[in-house]
Amino acid sequence: MSPAPPPLSPLARIAARSGAPSVPDTPVKVEAAQLNFYYGQKRALDGISIQIRTRLVTAFIGPSGCGKSTFLRTLNRMNDIIPGTRVEGRVLVDGQDIYGAHVDVVALRRQVGMVFQKSNPFPKSIFENVAYGLRINGMARTRAELSERVEESLRQAAIFDEVKDRLHESALALSGGQQQRLCIARALAIRPEILLMDEPASALDPIATQRIEELIYDLKKTYTIVIVTHNMQQAARVSDCTAFFWLGRLVEYDRTDRMFTAPAEKLTEDYVTGRCG
Amino acid sequence: MRPRRLERVIELALLLSAVLSVLTTAGIIIVLAVETFEFLRAVPLVEFLTGTEWTPLFASPRFGVLPLIAGTVLVSAIAMAVALPMGLLSAIYLSEYAPEPLRRVVKPVLEILAGVPTVVYGYFALMFVTPLLQRVFPQMAGFNALSPGIVMGIMILPLVSSLAEDAMRAVPSGLREGAYALGATKMQTALQVVVPAALSGITAAFILAVSRAVGETMIVAIAAGQQPRLTASPFVPLETMTAYIVQVSLGDTPQGTLEYRTIFAVGMLLFLMTFALNLASTWLRERFREEYS
Amino acid sequence: MKRRADLAFRVLATGTLIVALITLAALVLDVLADGAGRLSWRFLTSLASRRPEDAGIYHALAGSVWVIVITAALALPLGVAAAIYLEEYGTNSRLARFIEINIANLAAVPSIIYGLLGLGVFVRFMGMGRSVMAGACTLALLALPVVILSTREALRTVPKSIREGSYALGATKWQTIWHQVLPVAVPGILTGLILSLSRAIGETAPLITIGALTYIPFAPDGVWSPFTVLPIQIFNWVSRPQAAFKENAAAGILVLLALLLMMNAAAVFLRDRFQRQGRS
Numbered sequence: 039m040s041p042a043p044p045p046l047s048p049l050a051r052i053a054a055r056s057g058a059p060s061v062p063d064t065p066v067k068v069e070a071a072q073l074n075f076y077y078g079q080k081r082a083l084d085g086i087s088i089q090i091r092t093r094l095v096t097a098f099i100g101p102s103g104c105g106k107s108t109f110l111r112t113l114n115r116m117n118d119i120i121p122g123t124r125v126e127g128r129v130l131v132d133g134q135d136i137y138g139a140h141v142d143v144v145a146l147r148r149q150v151g152m153v154f155q156k157s158n159p160f161p162k163s164i165f166e167n168v169a170y171g172l173r174i175n176g177m178a179r180t181r182a183e184l185s186e187r188v189e190e191s192l193r194q195a196a197i198f199d200e201v202k203d204r205l206h207e208s209a210l211a212l213s214g215g216q217q218q219r220l221c222i223a224r225a226l227a228i229r230p231e232i233l234l235m236d237e238p239a240s241a242l243d244p245i246a247t248q249r250i251e252e253l254i255y256d257l258k259k260t261y262t263i264v265i266v267t268h269n270m271q272q273a274a275r276v277s278d279c280t281a282f283f284w285l286g287r288l289v290e291y292d293r294t295d296r297m298f299t300a301p302a303e304k305l306t307e308d309y310v311t312g313r314c315g
Numbered sequence: 316m317r318p319r320r321l322e323r324v325i326e327l328a329l330l331l332s333a334v335l336s337v338l339t340t341a342g343i344i345i346v347l348a349v350e351t352f353e354f355l356r357a358v359p360l361v362e363f364l365t366g367t368e369w370t371p372l373f374a375s376p377r378f379g380v381l382p383l384i385a386g387t388v389l390v391s392a393i394a395m396a397v398a399l400p401m402g403l404l405s406a407i408y409l410s411e412y413a414p415e416p417l418r419r420v421v422k423p424v425l426e427i428l429a430g431v432p433t434v435v436y437g438y439f440a441l442m443f444v445t446p447l448l449q450r451v452f453p454q455m456a457g458f459n460a461l462s463p464g465i466v467m468g469i470m471i472l473p474l475v476s477s478l479a480e481d482a483m484r485a486v487p488s489g490l491r492e493g494a495y496a497l498g499a500t501k502m503q504t505a506l507q508v509v510v511p512a513a514l515s516g517i518t519a520a521f522i523l524a525v526s527r528a529v530g531e532t533m534i535v536a537i538a539a540g541q542q543p544r545l546t547a548s549p550f551v552p553l554e555t556m557t558a559y560i561v562q563v564s565l566g567d568t569p570q571g572t573l574e575y576r577t578i579f580a581v582g583m584l585l586f587l588m589t590f591a592l593n594l595a596s597t598w599l600r601e602r603f604r605e606e607y608s
Numbered sequence: 609m610k611r612r613a614d615l616a617f618r619v620l621a622t623g624t625l626i627v628a629l630i631t632l633a634a635l636v637l638d639v640l641a642d643g644a645g646r647l648s649w650r651f652l653t654s655l656a657s658r659r660p661e662d663a664g665i666y667h668a669l670a671g672s673v674w675v676i677v678i679t680a681a682l683a684l685p686l687g688v689a690a691a692i693y694l695e696e697y698g699t700n701s702r703l704a705r706f707i708e709i710n711i712a713n714l715a716a717v718p719s720i721i722y723g724l725l726g727l728g729v730f731v732r733f734m735g736m737g738r739s740v741m742a743g744a745c746t747l748a749l750l751a752l753p754v755v756i757l758s759t760r761e762a763l764r765t766v767p768k769s770i771r772e773g774s775y776a777l778g779a780t781k782w783q784t785i786w787h788q789v790l791p792v793a794v795p796g797i798l799t800g801l802i803l804s805l806s807r808a809i810g811e812t813a814p815l816i817t818i819g820a821l822t823y824i825p826f827a828p829d830g831v832w833s834p835f836t837v838l839p840i841q842i843f844n845w846v847s848r849p850q851a852a853f854k855e856n857a858a859a860g861i862l863v864l865l866a867l868l869l870m871m872n873a874a875a876v877f878l879r880d881r882f883q884r885q886g887r888s
Contacts (some may be wrong), residue, residue: 077740114610114776116772116775116776119771119772119775121699121700144778144779144780145778146775146778147775148778150776151776151777152776154769154772154776156769156772158767158769158770158772158773159773160770160773160774160788161770161791162791169779170774170779171777171778171779172780174777174778174780174783174787175646175777175778212789221773224773225776228777228778230809319780321782322780322781322782325782326688326693326697326781329689329690329692329693330693330697330698332685332686332687332689332693333626333689333690333693333694333698333704333707334707335686335690335752336707336710336711336714336752336753336756337706337707337710339710339714339725339749339752340710340713340714342725342728342729343717343721343722343724343725344837345728346724346725346727346728347724347728349722349728350728358635364886373849374682378777394724401624401625401627401628402813404620404621404624405621405624405625406630407621408618408621408622408625410622412618412621418728421625424629425634427629427632428631428632430806430807430862430872431632431635431885432809432810432811432812432839432868433810433812433813433859434810434812434839434843434846435635435639435842435861435864435865436635436812437843437846438639438846438857438858438861439634439635439638439639440844441846441853442638442846442858443634443635443638468633469627469628472628473628476619500611500613500614501614502613502614502618503614506617523716526716527716529718530717530721531715531718532718532719532720532812532813533812533813533843535849536813536843537843537846537847551657557718557720559723559811560720560723560817561720561811561813561816561817564723564727564816564819565816566816570732571651572881578724578817579724579728582720582721582724585718585720585721586718586721586849587718589716589717589718589721590713590717593713593717594651597712
């Protein structure tokens, strides 16, 4: 697995600001158009418009409570579970409005997977954790096919070698970092196109964090990834594009290298240099 | 989409199970009301509620329910005289005084007391308590109100204790600390600060205990007797509303007759009394919860 | 002076608890003294008889088992289903609140009223007669509020994160409940069921009211058969004037208490396993 790309040299930074593309301009996968989101009467997201591109890693950064996690959860309609929430505006995945009238939320969540901040493996065996998504979505017809898909997902999450001898032991016996990689495997098993990650490494030690970041760099060859992080260095290491949120608004959205070296907005600059937030 | 329709069907099935409780309440009301209505066509309501003789199974029957109510009230009063002070004392002790290891011993004992089947308590009242009391009060009859009343009180004590304790524990500790800081003893704090603060919760507990005593059947069916009597003496046999229903059910009264309907009329009275008490208790408990959350 | 009052109060309160403890001890010892003599294998396997020395408890024990098993078979699915609806589907709707109020009220209705309900609805209206089935239906209604309450508590202990993880994989609400929530809640549900059944097994009044007979010399041979149960047999013996029958009653009480002890021990065992599972 290749390491994260090294930070840009001063010369490269100037070249970056001048507009020379260093990241491929891929088609739009997920788009939000004038999205407002309400918890009851309180408006948590204000006029969000953004285009997230295929097979890139997009990071959402911003201080606590700025709405980045809330926005992430609108992308797979996980906020539907919370009573009293309301959405205005549109969210499009592959051009289709996911809040439209006849949208099948179940199918949406198959297409847009999610990994949570605190790893939440089911209190079942490692095998059953990964197999669950396959079973309920009817994605494996035989026991052999099931085993194959489970192994494939565990390999993709770079955890298979560590657990291959104890697939039928409880998932709760794994370490924090392993549990999180198991949750990633679980999400990947149902072959989503988009992977949403809500601060996936915030509860992990530096070594486990590094493994997750390496994993993300690898996964982006296949998946479109959106990652929420409060760790700016992580965003700089891992992502191709970064979106900066502040008090429910999208302040700036740009290629990561530009965002961190020469941001357009003063607020962004203050945030990434640590002067505020 | 087949899975979606299955979800709807499942949700409907679950809803119906939940609605069953509403149907149960409706069933109780309907069954009691229908038979009571038929009863009241034969016996005027005034006679029922104010008559002082209850002899529905006699050749020339009388349908005044006051003796049964008196019996219920007398036994319940004795039970409350035991359960309320003892329960409150126990609650104060557990909530304000008792060290943790003692609580861990006392609470299971109280739970066991609450879990003994009432028929066992009835046996105990008849075979142990009554003879014991007869040594103190030689004028006491084999069936009386005092013995089942006392035993019922002990049975209800855990209920009062645990509900009153919950109410007292809900009182913020800041109030207690304020009192201690002024030099109050534990007893003074408990009686003058905590109990008044928890008063509506404690009262709710008391009312619920009364409701429980009023509805209790087997202890009185075994130890109180089957002679409806308008009396205030705890030493003579009498009959409560609940024991009367048991008495008729044990017999051969054919269905559809007036005698048969009396158990529903008495049952309706019992239901209304306990329902009113439960309502009062719930209302007080809600008010108490609002005060402290 | 303050100290003396405080001490007196403490003595009074301790005295209260001691009285409660002594009463329990007296009860157990009294029953043991009266009944241990009658307790024997023959007692457990004989049927009722007009002669106290020959009278056994087999028919009542069998009746209790029949009734409790069917009560459990009715109360468990209905109670769990209702609890799932209230806890997972219906939160905060007006209908759900109304149902909750109903359940709370029903929990405080005297058990003999349930007997009258059973008499009117099951025995007469639905024509079940004075059968095991009618008794079980009545007791199931009585047990339902407790089963619902304890199931809801068990459901509440399942962490939200597990539900979220399941939804994020595209599971429907029922799939999440069936595959993830219920398996974790099962020990708590069973504990609640056993506790409510242990209350039901001691219930006498409602079954007398629906017509469980007090003299029935045979064990039930089917759900539509007439029956009696342990506490009713005890009641019957206690009501007889002959002293010998009182011994039978005491022996019967010992059997009933032993049964209760076993059931509560099972519930405590399950609760321990539940807590241990949660900690891992």
